[in-house]
Amino acid sequence: MEFDRKGRFVVPQTGDWGCLGRGWENYLAENILPGTIEINLPLLRKPAVGNFLVMRHAERIHSGIFIQDSKNIKVENVNLYHATGLGILAQFSEDLTFDRCHAIPNPNKNRYFGGGDDGLKYRTAKGRLLLPTVNLQV
Numbered sequence: 001m002e003f004d005r006k007g008r009f010v011v012p013q014t015g016d017w018g019c020l021g022r023g024w025e026n027y028l029a030e031n032i033l034p035g036t037i038e039i040n041l042p043l044l045r046k047p048a049v050g051n052f053l054v055m056r057h058a059e060r061i062h063s064g065i066f067i068q069d070s071k072n073i074k075v076e077n078v079n080l081y082h083a084t085g086l087g088i089l090a091q092f093s094e095d096l097t098f099d100r101c102h103a104i105p106n107p108n109k110n111r112y113f114g115g116g117d118d119g120l121k122y123r124t125a126k127g128r129l130l131l132p133t134v135n136l137q138v
Helices: 016-020
Strands: 028-033 036-040 065-068 071-080 088-091 094-103 120-123 126-130 134-136
Touching (some): 071 088, 088 094
Parallel strands (some): 071 094
Antiparallel strands (some): 028 036
């Protein structure tokens, strides 16, 4: 994904196929200096000069917070700075409240990327879903 350097948002149409195209797995990566990797791959769309290109470094193996088969759950005052999958996943549950929950890149470490997917995903849930104060930027 490409992140706008100034606004720190994901530039539209820059995930997986939008930038890399099909067959993106067939690339050559070389460690040319400590901390610097050169990737040889013809991009469909090149990132704007000065922006950051962030590549997922792990599979979507787990969420930062996982709620399942639960009722009357309240999650509050949480700063979730990184998850390799979804920030918060709630499924097969009912009556959920998320207050002052922040799934965000760590601002103290100048991070642009905090997770692999959605900040909050709820599925097959029922009842009330309350989000008084939530900030989801993963």
